Amino acid sequence: MLFHSLYAPASGVYITQLACTLDELRVDPFLRAWQAVVDRHPILRTGFVWKNTPRLLQVVGREVGVPLEKRDWSTLTPAEQAERWAAHVKADRCCDFDFGRAPLLRLFLARVERASYRLLWTFHHILMDGWCLSLVLRDVFAIYRALCQGREETAAGLGPPRPYRDYIDWLQRQDMAAAERFWRGVLEGFSTPTPVALGGTLEETTGYGREQLVLDEEATAAAELLVRRHGLTLNTLAVGAWSLLLGRVSGEPEVLFGTVASGRPPELPGVEEIIGPLLNTLPLRVFLDPGQSVLAWLRSIQDLQVEMRRYEHTPLADLQKWSGVAAGRPLFDSVLAFESYPRPESTLAGQDALAVRDVWSDEQTSFPLTVTFAPQAGRLKINVFYERARYGRAAILRLLGDLAGLITALVSGVAAQASVGDLSAPASTADDLAELLREVAFEERTIEGRHEETA
Numbered sequence: 001m002l003f004h005s006l007y008a009p010a011s012g013v014y015i016t017q018l019a020c021t022l023d024e025l026r027v028d029p030f031l032r033a034w035q036a037v038v039d040r041h042p043i044l045r046t047g048f049v050w051k052n053t054p055r056l057l058q059v060v061g062r063e064v065g066v067p068l069e070k071r072d073w074s075t076l077t078p079a080e081q082a083e084r085w086a087a088h089v090k091a092d093r094c095c096d097f098d099f100g101r102a103p104l105l106r107l108f109l110a111r112v113e114r115a116s117y118r119l120l121w122t123f124h125h126i127l128m129d130g131w132c133l134s135l136v137l138r139d140v141f142a143i144y145r146a147l148c149q150g151r152e153e154t155a156a157g158l159g160p161p162r163p164y165r166d167y168i169d170w171l172q173r174q175d176m177a178a179a180e181r182f183w184r185g186v187l188e189g190f191s192t193p194t195p196v197a198l199g200g201t202l203e204e205t206t207g208y209g210r211e212q213l214v215l216d217e218e219a220t221a222a223a224e225l226l227v228r229r230h231g232l233t234l235n236t237l238a239v240g241a242w243s244l245l246l247g248r249v250s251g252e253p254e255v256l257f258g259t260v261a262s263g264r265p266p267e268l269p270g271v272e273e274i275i276g277p278l279l280n281t282l283p284l285r286v287f288l289d290p291g292q293s294v295l296a297w298l299r300s301i302q303d304l305q306v307e308m309r310r311y312e313h314t315p316l317a318d319l320q321k322w323s324g325v326a327a328g329r330p331l332f333d334s335v336l337a338f339e340s341y342p343r344p345e346s347t348l349a350g351q352d353a354l355a356v357r358d359v360w361s362d363e364q365t366s367f368p369l370t371v372t373f374a375p376q377a378g379r380l381k382i383n384v385f386y387e388r389a390r391y392g393r394a395a396i397l398r399l400l401g402d403l404a405g406l407i408t409a410l411v412s413g414v415a416a417q418a419s420v421g422d423l424s425a426p427a428s429t430a431d432d433l434a435e436l437l438r439e440v441a442f443e444e445r446t447i448e449g450r451h452e453e454t455a
Helices: 002-007 027-040 078-093 130-148 164-172 176-187 217-230 234-250 294-311 316-322 344-349 393-415 430-454
Strands: 015-023 046-049 057-060 068-072 105-111 116-124 208-214 254-261 280-287 334-338 355-362 369-376 379-387
Touching (some): 015 078, 027 105, 027 130, 176 280, 176 316, 208 393, 217 234, 217 294, 217 393, 234 254, 234 294, 234 334, 234 369, 234 393, 280 294, 280 316, 294 393
Parallel strands (some): 334 369
Antiparallel strands (some): 015 116, 015 355, 105 116, 208 379
């Protein structure tokens, strides 16, 4: 993450932003709560040193203040607030952090009414992963509630934090020789990254785009019933669908892509409470055997992922060296992530100290194509983040349609006891694409409306 951020400054890579509207906010205790959380968790006081040192070091400061920018927009019209908000969010994403100076986070608070504020929390992904968002926000609002009630922050009911260094200690005790043997076996004979050539016309050549498709409740329920009945997971179903799609666009009998692992070892007590970057991106190699039954194929994928968990702490740089892929060439061009961690929206929605609404978050990776699956409110959401210099919007929308079709095809294939070679997903027709465009346009209008409200 550090390399990519230094390599492409002002690109917004690995910058995460979370925004919301806070009604009836008391600013002073709110800012004191944020400072208390930074004081509480060492990773939030961390900077990095790599110049004139034999290796990269994390440096934890004893006292680190929270950077805050405040604005009063209460006299502006809603349209003027929306314009300023959109401009600030865009500029803030491209404003780099000084990695040698903690903290690698900042707050922006804009007053829009008498006691209503819009918050933008920006931080670098090198500090923490998605699992941590809810943990940090939980602590902030617990301390805020205590301060508003006239109690000290230490009376917020929070236990002692599990420091990130405990995970580092665990990491340094792992058998890397065993990890190397495992991964060399997984990657043996693999020398060419799986191409993801979608074709189509490029509408833009800079920046990153994001498109979303949401499976309806019926399709999601059918998928959930399938995995429960056969001891599978929705993650396995998503991996199967993405593997089939990659096989079709690449024409290869086997595919390899990145998968995001939580990196939270169950044998480390209290690991679910650690705030820091524990996740890792690992290569997943899938063979597309047309004669294998769909159910057996999905189970083999799940078995491999379970085995990979024992070695999910392995650095991606080492995996690259242990593969047959030429040095300097990425091991994979696409990444799949299944987001099953607590969502920050649910944490914020449960606050009783103040009203929280219009929650919105966004992030950007360094990979050309990232696909995320997230079950929310009885529906499976599929997001695609893509590099506009390589993929056009129409091609991404077609990909989303095909991916949804493959999820349905896998469910039907298991029920029919079909083989992998028998699977077929409905091709994206012009009508399908037009419908997707209408759905995405509606989603964009909804998001823009939320931004205006949040502004």
